[in-house]
Amino acid sequence: MQLCRFNHNRLGLIEGERVLDVSAALDVLPATRWLAPLGDPLLLNLDLIRAEVERLRTNAPSHPRAEVRLSSPLVRPSKIMAAPANYKLHVQLDAGQPGIDHGVHAKALEGVERPVDKYGLFLKATSSLAGESEGVQIVMPDRRTDHEIELAVVIGKTGRDITREEAMSHVAGYTIGLDMTVRGAEERSFRKSADSYTVLGPAFVTADEIVDPHALMMSLWVNGERRQHSSTGAMTVDIPDLIAFASRAYALHPGDVILTGTPEGVGPVLPGDLVRVACDGLGEMEFQVSSRHAA
Structure with missing residues (x-):
């Protein structure tokens, strides 16, 4: 459904x-x-x-x-959690770029096999939620803002200290997620929590419709140019481990979202750009990028 x-x-x-x-x-x-x-x-x-x-x-x-x-199909999750650097090629090809690195990221990730285990998850403000119709509003026009397409896992029942074996029974479904990111040296949660910087949609798809969430192709285009294209099977830490890891610190509640990381190909967007995203089984959507100050 x-x-x-x-x-x-x-x-x-x-x-x-x-x-x-x-x-x-x-x-x-x-x-x-x-x-x-x-x-x-x-x-x-x-x-x-x-x-x-x-x-x-x-x-x-x-x-x-x-x-x-x-x-956004979700309106009031208790929290949005996100996995940093959860695709190896994203780390190898993107993290060291001068526009992304800022002397921080590449060094921190050097030799780290599973960044989630070392750095944990980060939280995004629930007020950052937006949908296709709202689009993304750039909040720091003097700074680079990047697109990051991700598989978003939606929790369906409350749990704490969930085991890997039990984890998937806590998944209600999935949606496409955009983890929009201002580049810089500040904490991730600050740079990724601006209003409209978590785009979800086009729908919440119940788990029974997705046979294997680790075998979905997801893609992102900016103005018709494909920039990101990868299987969710390439994520370093899989969904059961992410759920188990998150639930050690937080009780998970229905509607909570786990953004599972972005593959290689992240890049900047500017006001006026048209972004289109698609994922097997989850549909596709497109949205405009604008300037909050212009709006």
């Missing part, structure tokens, strides 16, 4: 080139009260939502996919 958020918070079911409006399924959500449980409302109530969507889909109003405005 591919669930999306469109046209001012409508709930949609993507089927091919159509979006079915199943917003009535949101009626099953419990009323929000003070001290609401941590997590994204969609994922906290996913079983109820899915059952209601199935009931509604036959008679649901239908819209052409090209005519709707998609936002």
Whole structure:
């Protein structure tokens, strides 16, 4: 099932080139009260939502996919976690570039086989979430901002100290993620947490639709030029290990996102650029890059 958020918070079911409006399924959500449980409302109530969507889909109003405005399918994860330098070729080919390195990254990664084990995960602000329709707004026009396409893993149930063997049972599904990055020497969380610097979409795809999340091809184009193209099988630390690692420090909650790292080919974007991304089984989307100050 591919669930999306469109046209001012409508709930949609993507089927091919159509979006079915199943917003009535949101009626099953419990009323929000003070001290609401941590997590994204969609994922906290996913079983109820899915059952209601199935009931509604036959008679649901239908819209052409090209005519709707998609936002991030997730609205309130308790946290966004991200794996640094999790593709070997990205480290070998990209990390040492002068525009990326700033005298910090290449030296820190030299001889490190599994950067996650040494440097851990970093957090991105949940306020950085955006979708296709919002696009990316450059916040530091005097600095280089890069695209980084990633497979985003969405947690489906609460857990702490999760074992590798149990890890995949905590996955609710997947989406395409963009970890937009201002280059510089500051902490990653600062340079990657600006508003609109975590683009998710086009939909949240439930785990049952993805046979092997480590065998997906993902690609990114800027103005029609393909820059990134790799299999998720090339990641250094796989999804079960990332979940186990993260849950040693944090309790994971429904809707939490783990960005699994980016492959080689990262590069800068500028206001006016058109970015298109695609991933097997997860669909594709495109968004504009603009300047926050111009907007």
